[in-house]
Amino acid sequence: MPPRRRRHAPHKGQAALFDSDMPLPFGILDLEDRITADAGPPVRVKCYVRGCPEMLRPPTKGFPGDPCKTHGIRCHLSSSTVTYTYAVATDNLITAPQVFRTRVRGNPHKLETHRFGYCNSEDALTWNVLRSFQDAGALHLIAEHVTGRELSEEPQLYLWGLSSFDDKFQPWPLLKEAHKRFEIGRLPITRPLSEPDAMLVVPKKLVLILEAKLLADNPVAYRSGPRKSSQSLTLEEVIDLYHDSGQQLLDYDKLRAAPHSYTQLQRYLTIADYVARIDSPKTDAYLASVVRAGHEHDATRTMRGFMRPGYGNRFVRLTWESIFTLAQLRGRQLGRLSEYMLTKAVGLSGGFAPAFCLDAW
Ligand SMILES: [Zn+2]
Incomplete structure (x- = not known):
């Protein structure tokens, strides 16, 4: 054939x-x-x-x-x-290749842009899904789904901490404040500053961080465990570094007593909480762990267990498959994204498999 x-x-x-x-x-x-x-x-x-x-x-x-x-x-x-x-890495993108070429590739604030051309790239998937929603003016569907709130405005999209909504890809000043508060001059090892995959922001209303995973798992660290790599923090270091007396979401007594935690999610809960508070007293912080159907249930259960009473709904597990369903609400406007997600493959041991559990063939 x-x-x-x-x-x-x-x-x-x-x-x-x-x-x-x-x-x-x-x-x-x-x-x-x-x-x-x-x-x-x-x-x-x-x-x-x-x-x-x-x-x-x-x-x-x-x-x-x-x-x-x-x-x-x-x-x-x-x-x-x-x-x-x-x-040609942009062959792996379904939207806005010119914006990618001129604003993202080579951007000193975005790490690892060479990976966009990989079949299994989380970054390319994140770009394709969220930029398509941005282009369709449909990001509020995702924010409403996660937060349960009705929004009268379209959220601003930041990808890897950079402004996507205005196509300028400039760092978000509030994230830079979080870097100063928790990381710059404080990290015990050399490692990149926190770079959330995506953030949906409605100023004075909400900050939603999306941590996207395709094949990788959310990193986990165990009490008294060794450093997993030269760039990783131990559980104790994450608890000490990413702690702020004004924070609302996490129960630090529970964290200190826990045998393990998902440290990247923990960091982003603290950062979401911090940037929401410096945005305005009315801004609510949310974190969504974006994963494939059937994956990352322990991470969800564990992190939910650390949330303070009344804040459990600020952390959610959001599947790519649910995002596909939201895309369906826009029909042909997001038809290209839908076809991409339906047919998206991942390379595994021995061959290729559909990336998502979507039985809409
Ligand atoms: Zn060929």
Whole structure:
């Protein structure tokens, strides 16, 4: 069977007139069911796009890998995970590629922009989903779903702490205040400052941090446990560093007595609480752990157990599948996003699988 869709290298100076002119990233139906490799030498793998005969050398240390001339992907082959990367990272985006190219790639405040081209990239997924909602003026649907409040205005979207709603991708001053309060000059090791995947902000009303996971788990730390990597904090350090006497959401007595905690979620609860308080006394803080259906229930149960009475609803588990349902409320306006989520694949051990449990085929 011939490849379903041919990806064209863009001609110099030519951009798609509308985002909808861009092909969607390859979906589960476009990808081979089985991985075919030739042990070589050199090791080669058949392009992962269904029916493509190209044999490609996968990336190795010091060698970027052969991109398929037809499909523009490099096929990675490792013992743990099968995946691929787009030679042109914006081929993995479904909306606003020009904004990404000019404002995000190379932005000194955004880490790891080279990862956007990976099939399994959480950042590309976050961009595709939340920028699509922004473009449709539908971010309030997500905020209303999480908070249970009706909103008369559209929230401002920040991605990785940078302003997406105005396309400027400038750091949010209140997040910089949180960095100063909790991190700058205080961290015992060298590590990046907190960079929430996404924030929905309605000034003087609410701050909702979204921590997005695709295949990774929420990091957990155990009492008296060792540092997991040179850049990770121990549970005790997170409890000591991210503590503010005015904070409302977390019960620190329970945290100090707990055998384990999900430290990234804990940090973002404290930061959401802090930025909401410096925004205004009326601003409420929320955190949503955005995960796939069937995942991260222990993280939800554990973190819920640390919330102070009356604040339990400020932390929620939000599935990508629920966000898909919210996209359906906008019908064709978010049809491109819906098709992307329905067909989105992830590379796992041995092959590809649908990213989400959506039985709307
Ligand atoms: Zn190919």
